[in-house]
Amino acid sequence: MRTLLTALLLAITLPVAAQTIVFENVRLINPDNDRIGEPTRLAVKDGFIVAADSIGEPDIRIDQEGLLMAGLAEMHAHVPPMRLGEQQVHDTLFLYLAHGITTIRGMLGETGHLVLRQQLANGEIAGPRLITSGPSFNGNSVSSPDAARAMVRAQAEAGYDLLKLHPGLWPAAFHAIAETADALGIDYSGHISTAVGLDRTLASNQGSIDHLDGYGQKLVPEDHPLFGTEPGLFAVNLVDGMDESLIPELARRTAEAGIANVPTQSLIENWAVGDIDALMNREQMRWIPPETARQWRERAEQIRQQYPGDAGQRFVDIRRQLIGALHEAGALILLGADAPQILQVPGDAIHHELEIYVASGLSPAEALATGTTHIARYLNQPAHGCLEAGCVADLVLLEANPLDDIRNTRTIQGVMRAGEWFDRERLDSELDAIAERASGNDGQ
Numbered sequence: 001m002r003t004l005l006t007a008l009l010l011a012i013t014l015p016v017a018a019q020t021i022v023f024e025n026v027r028l029i030n031p032d033n034d035r036i037g038e039p040t041r042l043a044v045k046d047g048f049i050v051a052a053d054s055i056g057e058p059d060i061r062i063d064q065e066g067l068l069m070a071g072l073a074e075m076h077a078h079v080p081p082m083r084l085g086e087q088q089v090h091d092t093l094f095l096y097l098a099h100g101i102t103t104i105r106g107m108l109g110e111t112g113h114l115v116l117r118q119q120l121a122n123g124e125i126a127g128p129r130l131i132t133s134g135p136s137f138n139g140n141s142v143s144s145p146d147a148a149r150a151m152v153r154a155q156a157e158a159g160y161d162l163l164k165l166h167p168g169l170w171p172a173a174f175h176a177i178a179e180t181a182d183a184l185g186i187d188y189s190g191h192i193s194t195a196v197g198l199d200r201t202l203a204s205n206q207g208s209i210d211h212l213d214g215y216g217q218k219l220v221p222e223d224h225p226l227f228g229t230e231p232g233l234f235a236v237n238l239v240d241g242m243d244e245s246l247i248p249e250l251a252r253r254t255a256e257a258g259i260a261n262v263p264t265q266s267l268i269e270n271w272a273v274g275d276i277d278a279l280m281n282r283e284q285m286r287w288i289p290p291e292t293a294r295q296w297r298e299r300a301e302q303i304r305q306q307y308p309g310d311a312g313q314r315f316v317d318i319r320r321q322l323i324g325a326l327h328e329a330g331a332l333i334l335l336g337a338d339a340p341q342i343l344q345v346p347g348d349a350i351h352h353e354l355e356i357y358v359a360s361g362l363s364p365a366e367a368l369a370t371g372t373t374h375i376a377r378y379l380n381q382p383a384h385g386c387l388e389a390g391c392v393a394d395l396v397l398l399e400a401n402p403l404d405d406i407r408n409t410r411t412i413q414g415v416m417r418a419g420e421w422f423d424r425e426r427l428d429s430e431l432d433a434i435a436e437r438a439s440g441n442d443g444q
């Protein structure tokens, strides 16, 4: 049930798109249902979906006979640091939006991102709604439990939406963070430090585990020689010792703990088994500055050394089984691809991530739910990720049905962010301008 109060509170933080817009002959995609609806009319007023018969002649009428879905959220995204310049930051934000992503959770924030969050909310910058963490909590930034407590309080006071956990934390520091954050009611999410481990995390109120971190260690039986050895990045060193029969129990415990997972599986698949040449030659790379692309290739080739023989494929297969099992057990999966990490083009990466969820056993509708209804549930913001009167008008108009083939999420005809409409022409002209700027950008 969407309360009027929620709508009023949201209205204060939304851009004023004082327009009425009507989509004619659209079929609605509801992730709770495997079938699309009959052609209908969807009306938008002041940034919200309203009852179709509540407005007369609209300011804008869109009649493209497409399919409408709620805008997607990317829950492990990165906004570049402001020191790279406003233009590069704005271009990255637009790439997300142009690919149907209307909410991002920035997983490495800074003071400048708080300003950005407000500018995006005001509609001063074209981009997704921003949820941002502060600077990361890790083995270097947190020197003691007391320092951890002070850092939690400072970030909560500064107004960050969540705390980002990175590797290197000791249990005492993790407990100090968890306890202080719980008391202040602020989310803490991200990595699982090796010394902390999955058991302590599942016993905490951590919001999301990102990258399926911490699971690999728990898949190695205690009597295996690799048990307790240096795990490497996301436990890649332990692949030979992992026992898949332990997956369902870990999934069950995660569901029971009520902790969500942001798999970022496309990132790991690109690193472990992706065709680096083909990835570097994708058309989407035109939005990435050449110097960044050069660094991506160099790093990707280095990382590939960590996956000798068939270790990469086995690692990918185990992680896909884990995604399927988590979903099966009822643990919340949240869509996230970690762009613009190495080889992850902002916006584009999320569509690859969706394909992988389907390959891991989710139905296309269930995969779409990871980026829409699951996010609304996780954030306790029921006016997001939905297509009913009272919902925020964050929408994606598609040409083809993603319930038939999840790759159809790429057939974007237009995107609406809080009532502001970006048609294909507008998206393309800005995407061309971004490519143009990227080609002349030799910085980072």
Ligand SMILES: [Zn+2]
Binding pocket: 076, 077, 078, 107, 338, 341
């Ligand atoms: Zn990240």
